[in-house]
Amino acid sequence: MIVVMKVGTPTPEIDRLTGEFKDWGLEPEKIVGSYKVVIGLVGDTASLNPERIEELSPWVESVLRVEAPFKRASREYRQNESTVIAVPTPNGEVRFGETEAIVTIAGPCSVENEASIVEVAHRVKAAGAQFLRGGAYKPRTSPYAFQGHGESGLDLLEAAREATGLGIITEVMDSEDIPKIAEVADILQVGARNMQNFSLLKKIGAQPKPVFLKRGMAATIEDWLMAAEYILAAGNPNVILCERGIRTFDRRYTRNTLDLSAIPVLRSLTHLPIAIDPSHGCGWSSLVPPMAKAAIAAGADSLMIEVHPNPAKALSDGPQSLTPDAFDTLMAELAPFAELCGRSAKATQPV
Amino acid sequence: MIVVMKVGTPTPEIDRLTGEFKDWGLEPEKIVGSYKVVIGLVGDTASLNPERIEELSPWVESVLRVEAPFKRASREYRQNESTVIAVPTPNGEVRFGETEAIVTIAGPCSVENEASIVEVAHRVKAAGAQFLRGGAYKPRTSPYAFQGHGESGLDLLEAAREATGLGIITEVMDSEDIPKIAEVADILQVGARNMQNFSLLKKIGAQPKPVFLKRGMAATIEDWLMAAEYILAAGNPNVILCERGIRTFDRRYTRNTLDLSAIPVLRSLTHLPIAIDPSHGCGWSSLVPPMAKAAIAAGADSLMIEVHPNPAKALSDGPQSLTPDAFDTLMAELAPFAELCGRSAKATQPV
Amino acid sequence: MIVVMKVGTPTPEIDRLTGEFKDWGLEPEKIVGSYKVVIGLVGDTASLNPERIEELSPWVESVLRVEAPFKRASREYRQNESTVIAVPTPNGEVRFGETEAIVTIAGPCSVENEASIVEVAHRVKAAGAQFLRGGAYKPRTSPYAFQGHGESGLDLLEAAREATGLGIITEVMDSEDIPKIAEVADILQVGARNMQNFSLLKKIGAQPKPVFLKRGMAATIEDWLMAAEYILAAGNPNVILCERGIRTFDRRYTRNTLDLSAIPVLRSLTHLPIAIDPSHGCGWSSLVPPMAKAAIAAGADSLMIEVHPNPAKALSDGPQSLTPDAFDTLMAELAPFAELCGRSAKATQPV
């Protein structure tokens, strides 16, 4: 943290500030220039609020944070080694991480009925997915829209898990539901709209299942990593970050703007695995294949893709869902990209 | 809802669609042009998802919503009459609404200690505020920042209420806390980061205290009214909408961009009262006075303003807080604007 | 400018950098902390590119600009005194500035025909406007839309000027047209889409007529002041800054988001006069009156308002234009706001 003082700040004021910083347990260092004085703060500044410092004295011109505000989420925290999250599923352990094969998560936006979810599960498994997604509790813009089947939706996911051995990922909208969701799900999802629901983050961080943390629609990379930091700080080290499109000025041909540059940016900042959801990110199924390929090329560790047996009849998000046939085709098209990136199952798994 | 069919759609396909719409309880009407066919849908289309219709047939070119998706929040729902929310406080009933005097809510970002909150309460009451704000539970970007005093903070708010008779407004971050917060608070706040925490909206809509609903950082006017709709649909008709700045590309000199045009836009769309929070909206105390005046001039019903006895020592949001003296000055400056707009206590209250 | 070095930077590298900065004519000062070394740069750093410094050495962690990059546009450049731009018009000198009465500019989006422009000019003059706006050259999104009457439109503006004595302001889209436009116009406008047309800025800065510089749709406050800096650096000190709405994620009920907080922000940064265009800023005539009042309350020096005798027949921007009758009403409503702010003609003019 760098504190820049205004031209003409009286020396006693600088000494007063320096003393205050020492009281806070920091090590202030003063640089006296011919025009300006700057105070460098070293020590544990991650939890400091720059604005609080600005208000310490009317002579403070600005306070500049040099260090990132996240700690446990930072790449440095793990000495530049990336995290691999190993998730046990009936079909065996699935590993998410920079050094692993790409993990594919597929399934419908909402769980609708047993026949449908089991059918989709079989199809996406056959195409190569390791996880089934499906919402039992659905965040919907309108209170009049289908809100998900709730608890009975969880039973349907369990049936699909039993039928196929796929791991299950589903969204938690209310911390009260964590225990029953955690009985069925192998990974708990926090949706974009709850990315800064800090009560939920704390509680989901206090349970042991891995967390799939979607980026908020207007969340900066830093906001997002700070949300992950809430979960990590609560004791759960297994967070997968999922980019799903940000809100921009152009929403005519895509629902959101899929920010693929988040992949290399996150890679340099954090050790956590990185997933991409091109279905929500674009909002139209025709855009999913090119963006899924691009996500792999840019270095994603995992893809989440919506698949519905009959998108036209889907109770939610039909336009962005692929049919099982289209998903088969996509998986076949993605395979050589994964291989080229050294991220195919073959390329990464030990003999 | 207007369904535009592609050029060359076969008649049987149009008939099939028309039949499907009838099954849904709608009244489809077909317009046959020389190039195109359009189907108009009348009836209860507010809960229809345009995207679901688009997927009904590959021959659908586009679906255009003509009606707003919100119902109970719409101005039409109350035959164009605006809602007045009368809130009982120890000092008497305070009324929020288009036809009432401007209601001022003031106080610190966080409740810090009894002496401080009681002092601020006395000062803002003396300056003319009717409500005291103060966070017991604080949404903070960082898990390492001060998170509020929680339950004991509520006791401090109660002490301030008893000492001054001011109404209390404070934020609910977790639905579990609603009962104890509702014991102390006269109005419950939903913060910007929870605007689409639909579980919380449903539960806060199921209790009787009025709700102060802040706009999400990236929420469109429509998203925001749909969030209000969740509360209204759950049975609570008393929602006050509060604009507090949206996130844009320029964050160098303001934290957010305060969208004052939301005032006349909301006025034309909804019957609910409209508040402005220039403190969060701008992020710097020097910008609060001009924007508070502008908010009144643009037609706001209520202002929420941060006041702290010693902003430099505030545990959160110091830079945007006014001192009590600055708040005195501001209230004196605002009075003639309120009077000019016919919104001063004198001008609007009965003898 | 503050240059923060990475932990462990070798001393010779720091000395090398320090030497390089001295070669650039700067005065580098080194602060050595227990963890980090920081180099403060004093001297003329306004034209330095922080990124260029970052690339000077792999040991540079970050470069932080402390000073604003604009000079001539900064408030400090005029020792905190604001600029008053006095524009001669047939009806007498009109003065734009913080210490002056509010100047109103009104008229149609495009100049359409002589009868119409002269009629509007008479009407807006009678209502109290000092300047007539009207586009002869029109920036239109579509090449198929009406592009303005061009040179013959200038003749119509001249006719209106002669008939009413109002000053004329009109947009320059091509630097080739400057001479003929400058013959008729008292103020030359640079439109939002040309705010970073640097060739145009240089050429318009090299002629003597005052310039009305609209903010670009995605221009930060800093981009905008740097655009003004181009004009000032080319020799023309008379620039009026006009906010006309920025592009955000919500475009459903307003065309743009009018950023009124730009008024107090600019006031603290620059000495230049500040205008607001609520017509383009909102895009709908019903929003113009509340936002015009708010603009005055927030401290604007000038308002630009679209008025058309028959908005429904306007060749461009009809929906945001007021009728002359509505403009009469608005001007009557604005007068007490201007008076309250000490900005009415009475309040500010000398005896």
Place this chain on the structure above:
Amino acid sequence: MIVVMKVGTPTPEIDRLTGEFKDWGLEPEKIVGSYKVVIGLVGDTASLNPERIEELSPWVESVLRVEAPFKRASREYRQNESTVIAVPTPNGEVRFGETEAIVTIAGPCSVENEASIVEVAHRVKAAGAQFLRGGAYKPRTSPYAFQGHGESGLDLLEAAREATGLGIITEVMDSEDIPKIAEVADILQVGARNMQNFSLLKKIGAQPKPVFLKRGMAATIEDWLMAAEYILAAGNPNVILCERGIRTFDRRYTRNTLDLSAIPVLRSLTHLPIAIDPSHGCGWSSLVPPMAKAAIAAGADSLMIEVHPNPAKALSDGPQSLTPDAFDTLMAELAPFAELCGRSAKATQPV
């Protein structure tokens, strides 16, 4: 175009409107529902302004554009066949288009001196680039920053062209410069800041050299295609669209947000070739390789990449430039992606 009338619109008003539309040469068709009346407009509606229609009658509820406003740029205009732009260069014809090999354009942001530009040209040619980029006229945010060498910079580009046979692409900032730039350049670039400089678009559309049209920072896909439409309408059919990052709320770790979904979106809307500039799009050289791969995977036809012999000493945009060695590595890494996409020189060129 669909015109939706308000509930209760009197029949004569509808007839009046219908008549007016006929006068405009359109074919209005009326649909009468039990609640609402809708008028469908068929015929040449591309040049119609929806807002103008809204103002035709107070009974119009809304006007919905069904067709895209661009014509010549639309895919339909060429019966769904994509455009191939063949550009003659000293080394032979280079072809941009969906059915062709990927074209690589590389070089420094600014042309600095002959030795440097010729060296870079040799290096990028050796690595496989077909075009040399380099700015002689530079759009810079600050008037105090290096503005490019101008005309003498063109001579340097010519020298590099002669030395290597590479095609030349360089930016036009002022229409006055078109003739002299066109003498040297094989493709003329319109920069992001001039994307809606309509005077420049018209003049550049009136000359025969192909145009490289960068997307404006806040330009929607539609704005951008309408800018292309200006050039096409002026008679020049050879426009290459280049995405170079849009402005969003997060600018901490990338300068802009590179919108790769623009590739499949444009492919469905237009027949014009699509290029991606990951250097400007991200702003940091470390992000260029992953995003360049992603661009190919998403279907780009061309890449523009900044290469500078010594980025730390670059007069502009150093941080986003690759060294020639890094560019060699990148080209080698990109080759298998191009091959996988059927876009390598081998794969696409005839025997």
